[in-house]
Amino acid sequence: MGKTLRRYLLLEVVKSFLSGLAVFTFVVVIARILDLIDLILSRGVPIGQVGRLFAYTLPGFFEITMPMAFLLAIVVAFGRLSNDGELIALRAAGISLYQMIRPVVLFAVFVSVSTFFLAAYLRPWSNQAVEQTLYEIAKVRATAALSPKVFNSDFGGMIMYVTDVDPQTGVLDGVMLADERNSYRRTISFATTGRLIADENARSVHLLLVDGTSMTFQAQQESYDVTKFRSLEVSLDYKRVLSPLHPLSAGTREMALPQLLAAKARREAEGRPALEERIELQSKFALSASAFLLVFLGVPLGMQRSRAVRAHGFSVTLGVILVYYLMTSAALTLARRGFGVPELDLWMPNLVLALAGAWMMSRAARERLQYPPVLAQLYRRIKKRTEVE
Numbered sequence: 234m235g236k237t238l239r240r241y242l243l244l245e246v247v248k249s250f251l252s253g254l255a256v257f258t259f260v261v262v263i264a265r266i267l268d269l270i271d272l273i274l275s276r277g278v279p280i281g282q283v284g285r286l287f288a289y290t291l292p293g294f295f296e297i298t299m300p301m302a303f304l305l306a307i308v309v310a311f312g313r314l315s316n317d318g319e320l321i322a323l324r325a326a327g328i329s330l331y332q333m334i335r336p337v338v339l340f341a342v343f344v345s346v347s348t349f350f351l352a353a354y355l356r357p358w359s360n361q362a363v364e365q366t367l368y369e370i371a372k373v374r375a376t377a378a379l380s381p382k383v384f385n386s387d388f389g390g391m392i393m394y395v396t397d398v399d400p401q402t403g404v405l406d407g408v409m410l411a412d413e414r415n416s417y418r419r420t421i422s423f424a425t426t427g428r429l430i431a432d433e434n435a436r437s438v439h440l441l442l443v444d445g446t447s448m449t450f451q452a453q454q455e456s457y458d459v460t461k462f463r464s465l466e467v468s469l470d471y472k473r474v475l476s477p478l479h480p481l482s483a484g485t486r487e488m489a490l491p492q493l494l495a496a497k498a499r500r501e502a503e504g505r506p507a508l509e510e511r512i513e514l515q516s517k518f519a520l521s522a523s524a525f526l527l528v529f530l531g532v533p534l535g536m537q538r539s540r541a542v543r544a545h546g547f548s549v550t551l552g553v554i555l556v557y558y559l560m561t562s563a564a565l566t567l568a569r570r571g572f573g574v575p576e577l578d579l580w581m582p583n584l585v586l587a588l589a590g591a592w593m594m595s596r597a598a599r600e601r602l603q604y605p606p607v608l609a610q611l612y613r614r615i616k617k618r619t620e621v622e
Contacts, residue, residue, distance in 0.1 A: 243336040245310040253302035289362040296351040300524040303344045307531030309546040330598045341528045349521035353490035390414035417452040440467045485513040515579040529590030533597040
């Protein structure tokens with residue numbers, strides 16, 4: 234197969250990949266965009282900082298949407314070639330299906346490596362950048378989130394009321410704080426004044442209350458405890474105040490690959506099971522490998538003739554991704570509950586993809602391709618629902 238033909242096939246896939254990446258990413262981030270607009274309108278956060286915050290969140294979304302867009306690109310590209318009769322012409326010229334997919338396989342390697350880089354390095358870095366940006370916003374804008382003479386309930390389980398806010402000094406007058414984060418122990422504090430304090434070392438924001446009284450209510454207790462204080466410091470969840478974009482699920486998912494390997498080795502050296510570290514490590518590799526395996530599933534699926542190539546591509550992509558997501562969720566559940574070995578459990582969905590892709594590619598190469606019964610039924614249901622909508 235000549236260089237011109239390889240370039241032509243690769244260009245078909247790349248064009249569909251870029252458009253699919255834009256569509257899927259937009260669908261995933263649309264809710265986050267609304268939250269960012271709220272930051273500008275309600276919190277008075279500068280557009281520049283909001284733009285940085287949005288840019289830092291994109292790697293986490295690309296990690297998910299890149300394999301989806303790649304599968305869509307393959308199905309659409311080969312669907313168009315099939316509908317236009319170009320596949321028949323290529324085969325008549327003596328070019329086999331395996332020769333046709335060589336440039337696509339090279340692009341699959343690029344997508345797979347990029348997905349792994351996003352999961353192993355860029356997403357953890359971007360999460361740290363998001364936290365730093367939120368902290369910078371909080372130092373300046375946390376006080377602006379408080380509306381005088383209004384019950385502010387944006388502090389994650391805490392309700393705050395202030396009589397007045399001095400815009401110059403940031404001093405809060407007449408503060409009432411109801412802490413309901415613990416359902417068994419609730420505290421209401423009244424203070425003459427208060428101030429929001431930023432801790433540079435811990436990258437946290439605290440509320441310092443001065444000259445006040447606290448009343449603590451215990452569960453199943455009719456009375457309450459009263460405590461007077463000269464000063465009281467309460468930690469505020471500024472990440473909830475400013476944006477739900479922050480990755481609140483800290484832990485192994487927020488570790489870069491070197492940190493993850495170090496944490497795994499440290500736990501094993503201490504004789505403790507490094508289950509979460511092993512699961513996260515294998516998840517990174519398995520997800521990136523799935524992007525490569527999608528070639529051998531997407532090409533046969535795309536060769537199915539359809540009047541609407543793009544609608545067919547979206548239907549097939551959603552169906553495959555749904556099945557893969559369900560298998561991955563089941564594998565994660567089994568691994569966390571201790572059934573089998575995590576390294577084997579998390580690679581089972583990829584094994585299913587590999588077997589299905591090998592079977593369908595062999596039939597497509599012999600021009601005897603038909604949908605597997607399960608995929609055919611799922612495709613018909615998705616297509617019918619798409620036509621109704």
